[in-house]
Amino acid sequence: KAGVTQTPxxxxxxxxxxVTLSCSPISGHRSVSWYQQTPGQxxxxxxxxxxxxxxxxxxxPGRFSGRQFSNSRSEMNVSTLELGDSALYLCASSLYQxxxxxxxxPGTRLTVL
Amino acid sequence: xAKTTQPPSMDCAEGRAANLPCNHSTISGNEYVYWYRQIHxxxxxxxxxxxxxxxTNEMASLIITEDRKSSTLxxxxxTLRDTAVYYxxxxxxxxxxxxxxxxxxxxxxxx
Numbered sequence: 001k002a003g004v005t006q007t008p009x010x011x012x013x014x015x016x017x018x019v020t021l022s023c024s025p026i027s028g029h030r031s032v033s034w035y036q037q038t039p040g041q042x043x044x045x046x047x048x049x050x051x052x053x054x055x056x057x058x059x060x061p062g063r064f065s066g067r068q069f070s071n072s073r074s075e076m077n078v079s080t081l082e083l084g085d086s087a088l089y090l091c092a093s094s095l096y097q098x099x100x101x102x103x104x105x106p107g108t109r110l111t112v113l
Numbered sequence: 114x115a116k117t118t119q120p121p122s123m124d125c126a127e128g129r130a131a132n133l134p135c136n137h138s139t140i141s142g143n144e145y146v147y148w149y150r151q152i153h154x155x156x157x158x159x160x161x162x163x164x165x166x167x168x169t170n171e172m173a174s175l176i177i178t179e180d181r182k183s184s185t186l187x188x189x190x191x192t193l194r195d196t197a198v199y200y201x202x203x204x205x206x207x208x209x210x211x212x213x214x215x216x217x218x219x220x221x222x223x224x
Contacts, residue, residue: 043214104156
């Protein structure tokens with residue numbers, strides 16, 4: 001089975017722009033979670049989607065949003081980019097909500113100039 | 114906040130067993146212990162998880178103490194490719210799929 005895929009792998013944006021990142025879960029997985037990783041804050045949970053509905057949300061401003069499509073693919077969007085949004089954005093998929101094991105993708109490295 | 118405590122770093126000789134400890138003294142009865150590792154700038158890789166009993170798979174073994182307040186991840190024959198940050202995570206079930214990562218342990222395998 002193919003793993004979790006994320007596109008693009010690298011992205012450079014400037015302050016004030018917006019960005020959309022994409023995640024394709026492992027085939028058959030219905031839950032997708034997003035995490036942000038920075039040197040200062042480590043790995044932090046952004047949000048989780050299951051059956052096209054946001055089920056859980058971390059402590060991030062409203063500039064961070066996401067959605068999930070009927071095929072379980074997910075996108076996250078960051079509007080009005082700030083320098084501090086530079087990070088590795090990771091997507092993880094699991095079969096269902098709950099305690100199923102999450103499998104991570106390779107991440108998208110976002111640099112905001 | 115993470116519910117686990119891990120040493121910041123450890124060294125291990127190549128070919129020897131690497132034993133990575135984790136304290137989770139406030140773990141609840143229905144919470145699992147998960148281990149992931151992250152090789153530089155890659156996505157975290159799932160290693161193993163357990164509830165009460167010791168677990169083993171092709172990558173590692175997980176030893177959980179009887180009182181469940183601590184655990185040890187064992188890589189039986191460490192190689193240079195096992196150099197990574199290892200995260201011990203207690204699954205907070207009431208928050209669904211959320212994983213709370215701490216700082217982890219940097220394992221350096223040396224030849």
